[in-house]
Amino acid sequence: MTSNFINDLWLLLGGLGRTILVSVIGISMGLILGMLFGAVRHFRIPVLSQLIACYANLFRCTPLLVQVVMLYFALPDLGIRLSPFETSWLALGLWGAAYHTEIFRAGYGAVNPNEVVAARALGMSATRSFLDVTLPLGARASIPAAATMAITQFRSSSFMIAVGYQELTYVANRMVADTFKVFEVFGIAALAYLIVSNIISMASRRLERAVAVPGLGAVK
Amino acid sequence: MNHDWVIPVAQHMLSGLHVTLWVSLLTTLLATAIGLLIGGLSASSSKWVQFGVRLYIDIFRGVPSLITLLFVFFALPHIGVSTGPITASVLGLAVWGGANIAETARGALKSISSRQAEAARALGLSKFQALIFAVVPQAIRRFLPPYIGQLTVLIQASALTSVVGVADLLGAARQMIERLAYVSSDSHAVPIYLAVLLVFFLICYPLTLLASFLERKLRS
Numbered sequence: 001m002t003s004n005f006i007n008d009l010w011l012l013l014g015g016l017g018r019t020i021l022v023s024v025i026g027i028s029m030g031l032i033l034g035m036l037f038g039a040v041r042h043f044r045i046p047v048l049s050q051l052i053a054c055y056a057n058l059f060r061c062t063p064l065l066v067q068v069v070m071l072y073f074a075l076p077d078l079g080i081r082l083s084p085f086e087t088s089w090l091a092l093g094l095w096g097a098a099y100h101t102e103i104f105r106a107g108y109g110a111v112n113p114n115e116v117v118a119a120r121a122l123g124m125s126a127t128r129s130f131l132d133v134t135l136p137l138g139a140r141a142s143i144p145a146a147a148t149m150a151i152t153q154f155r156s157s158s159f160m161i162a163v164g165y166q167e168l169t170y171v172a173n174r175m176v177a178d179t180f181k182v183f184e185v186f187g188i189a190a191l192a193y194l195i196v197s198n199i200i201s202m203a204s205r206r207l208e209r210a211v212a213v214p215g216l217g218a219v220k
Numbered sequence: 221m222n223h224d225w226v227i228p229v230a231q232h233m234l235s236g237l238h239v240t241l242w243v244s245l246l247t248t249l250l251a252t253a254i255g256l257l258i259g260g261l262s263a264s265s266s267k268w269v270q271f272g273v274r275l276y277i278d279i280f281r282g283v284p285s286l287i288t289l290l291f292v293f294f295a296l297p298h299i300g301v302s303t304g305p306i307t308a309s310v311l312g313l314a315v316w317g318g319a320n321i322a323e324t325a326r327g328a329l330k331s332i333s334s335r336q337a338e339a340a341r342a343l344g345l346s347k348f349q350a351l352i353f354a355v356v357p358q359a360i361r362r363f364l365p366p367y368i369g370q371l372t373v374l375i376q377a378s379a380l381t382s383v384v385g386v387a388d389l390l391g392a393a394r395q396m397i398e399r400l401a402y403v404s405s406d407s408h409a410v411p412i413y414l415a416v417l418l419v420f421f422l423i424c425y426p427l428t429l430l431a432s433f434l435e436r437k438l439r440s
Contacts, residue, residue: 061424062417063376065383066390070417073397074409158284162383173290182298186291194282 008175008185015171016192022085022167023154026092030153031146033093034100035139039130041101042108042138052101059098065159067091072163084165088157096153100146107142108134140211147204151197158193168192225408229396233412236392237419243306243378243388247313248371254318259325263351277326280319285377288316293384309381317374324370328363329355361438368431372424379420389416 037052068091111134119129158169172189262273289312332355340350382391393416397409
């Protein structure tokens, strides 16, 4: 009985490990693409900006679960075969990037335009002033919203059960179907999600304080 | 190219859409009722009530919607309540969505300065009257735009019911793809899943437009 319990805990821990693995890749991908696409939207680069707006709307207005299922079950018809793992991080990253794009666009927009004017007056090129002024200040302003979205991405990694990737929810679901320990198993899984969500949220608040520029308008 | 499969598939998916709309509607109504009740309770001066409200909101907002859904799906028969997967899904999603709506309502109520209530009290209104006539009408303006956003999240979450075997739009699409592959061995996954994406987009995109329109309109 006890050894069974410990064995089950190990299985759940393995699931949590895979949940964290796809989340880290998916969140990183979402953040990097979001910073990039957000800049394109911020500068309203013709054609590219409209394409990215379409992409962001499409991915934000359709369920992640349908996107996941489509990547896994429909892409093989077009000759692209992805493993459950590849599907999981790719879906999480593409979906998250759609939200991060809007978050970073708003962040860049929150930077006091006078700062950019000052940078340009000092002779910086548009690219330089973006990299040295708008990006660092705008990214700071984006931290709270980006962290909330990162937590949402982490929790949504549970949808990967649909393609059989053995993350925490998949493992818990199988365990409950086998053992009927509904309250114990889902209780532990829920607790694990809560703990990691809170760690991300605390880390983001620490990061926000650590990189805050004293007395600057764009950052509280 | 043979297009005989289109009509029966469309008919089956239409009945799936019917289920999706019902699940979305019931979930929305129930989650809104829970959210407003719990959010309203956050205005209570009792420490215990406030603690309970925080506990409910923090737990269910930190846990994946799918975990809540699966928990209710497995827990109900476990405690002797036998319901179909649709009822269990609606309950699970509503308890989860209710926490998000409660947090939105709590934030909206809190954002209204306590001076507004004090002024109403000074005019001779009771505590309850001050809440209903002074605070709530102002809080609704802050509540409505994010609430509409929550509705798109709930509509998208209805696709999760397919995980527990409900033949909603996604579930119906999946059944048809499997059946077609079985009888004719050629796959139509791409057009069928694209249709699912399109239907969700047509429902959710106008709602996000409405949310951003209300946000601009109610801010002034």
